[in-house]
Amino acid sequence: MLTSTVCVALSAAGLAIALLTAYRRRFRRATMIAAAALLPVGLYMTGLVSLAGTVVRAVADWAVDLVFKPSVWAGFAVLALSVVLYVLARVAGRRKAVPEAKPGRAVAPGAGAPALAQGKKPVPKAAKTDPDLAEFGEIEEILKRRGI
CATH class of the missing domain: 1.10.287 (Helix Hairpins)
Structure with a gap:
């Protein structure tokens, strides 16, 4: 009222x-x-x-x-633990074994050891599977040469 x-x-x-x-x-x-x-x-x-x-x-x-209420504080502790576990899982998932490059020789991302040993330029995976994306691999290569 x-x-x-x-x-x-x-x-x-x-x-x-x-x-x-x-x-x-x-x-x-x-x-x-x-x-x-x-x-x-x-x-x-x-x-x-x-x-x-x-x-x-x-x-x-x-x-x-x-x-x-102490149970509310315990609930916050559980939430904090879940956030910490999630962050740890994300960090652990990002850590991968990176192949070591020889000094003085740049390694292109995604290039394997056989491509480097034979002296061939690595072809991007998208260019192998989709012919429409082949020109993007060329553009990417030009940008890499220019340091962009």
Whole structure:
């Protein structure tokens, strides 16, 4: 009951301000004020004001539990452990054995030892499988020669 009264009073005050603004021939500004003034009544009528109150009470209850319940702290410890395990799994997955290059000779990414031993230029895998992407391998090679 009190919530509806406050929302209607806020909307009425905003509409009064919009009328005064329109009286001064600032119609664009008056329209914007009227639009903002109708928000409290609209929020009340849709039930979003009571929903916001429920959310605020739920957050407050959670904050109290955070301070006074050890099980909440244990839950945070479990969440932290899961994040650490996930990060470790990602780091371990990225570590691969990288073939060592001979000094003074650059190794192209994806080039195997047989291609280097025979002195052939390695062909990108996409160029082997898709003829439309063969020109991208050439472009990539030109960019590598230019140091880009």
